[in-house]
Amino acid sequence: MPPRLLPHALTPRLFTTPIRQLNRLHARTMASLPADRRPIVISGPSGVGKGTLYKMLFERHPDTFALSVSHTTRGPRAGEVDAVDYHFVPTESFEDLIAKDGFVEHAKFGGNRYGTSKMTIEEQSSKGKVVVLDIEMEGVKQIKQSTISARYVFVAPPSTDALESRLRGRGTEKEESIQKRLAQAINELEYSKTPGVHDIIIVNDDLETAYKTLDDFVYKPLDS
Numbered sequence: 001m002p003p004r005l006l007p008h009a010l011t012p013r014l015f016t017t018p019i020r021q022l023n024r025l026h027a028r029t030m031a032s033l034p035a036d037r038r039p040i041v042i043s044g045p046s047g048v049g050k051g052t053l054y055k056m057l058f059e060r061h062p063d064t065f066a067l068s069v070s071h072t073t074r075g076p077r078a079g080e081v082d083a084v085d086y087h088f089v090p091t092e093s094f095e096d097l098i099a100k101d102g103f104v105e106h107a108k109f110g111g112n113r114y115g116t117s118k119m120t121i122e123e124q125s126s127k128g129k130v131v132v133l134d135i136e137m138e139g140v141k142q143i144k145q146s147t148i149s150a151r152y153v154f155v156a157p158p159s160t161d162a163l164e165s166r167l168r169g170r171g172t173e174k175e176e177s178i179q180k181r182l183a184q185a186i187n188e189l190e191y192s193k194t195p196g197v198h199d200i201i202i203v204n205d206d207l208e209t210a211y212k213t214l215d216d217f218v219y220k221p222l223d224s
């Protein structure tokens with residue numbers, strides 16, 4: 001039996017889509033490594049939208065980035081998974097790793113310890129991923145003093161009122177924790193004004209605009 005001819009509307013797109021369009025489609029679905037492969041350190045006050053922004057980056061460029069999973073002594077929030085959101089460890093194990101010089105940065109915040117292990121960064125980089133680190137001010141200072149060469153992004157809120165309403169709107173923090181985070185936000189914002197500390201400061205007002213600024217920065221050519 002001769003093959004049935006498909007009506008035009010059902011012809012597979014492959015045969016009707018111009019090559020240039022196909023290439024663009026292909027580029028978007030393939031891992032698209034930035035020219036600059038150094039780890040990207042993203043900092044900014046709690047609740048400003050760091051997580052929201054880098055998750056968009058991961059979704060829009062699959063298989064390209066890896067979030068450095070931090071170690072912490074704090075307990076998991078509802079829905080958080082060990083080794084995915086954090087490596088949840090007891091204080092003794094955390095201190096053990098400090099003694100072995102196993103962290104690129106570590107800090108205490110809100111009564112808990114947080115840190116990025118050298119091993120975590122090495123593992124992801126060796127898989128060809130661009131590592132993204134979500135860390136706070138003290139961690140940024142330590143990485144800047146370390147031998148790690150990184151790019152530094154600071155995410156700022158459009159206003160402190162907006163920051164507070166995002167923190168509250170997220171619904172993950174108790175009042176005491178919100179107050180601590182807001183107090184710390186003032187220090188973070190002050191530090192961000194130090195010249196030369198960050199390569200870019202992104203004000204996260206309109207989300208898509210902020211995302212575009214982040215994407216452009218991450219993918220800018222090496223010589224610009």
Ligand SMILES: Nc1ncnc2c1ncn2[C@@H]1O[C@H](COP(=O)(O)OP(=O)(O)OP(=O)(O)O)[C@@H](O)[C@H]1O
Pocket residue numbers: 044045046047048049050051052053166167169170204205206207210
């Ligand atoms: N541009 C934006 N406009 C309005 N709301 C936003 C915007 N960006 C993020 N948010 C919301 O703000 C809240 C905090 O965002 P997110 O959890 O990403 O912050 P974070 O900086 O990663 O916080 P933390 O450091 O505590 O993990 C979330 O509910 C998120 O949906």
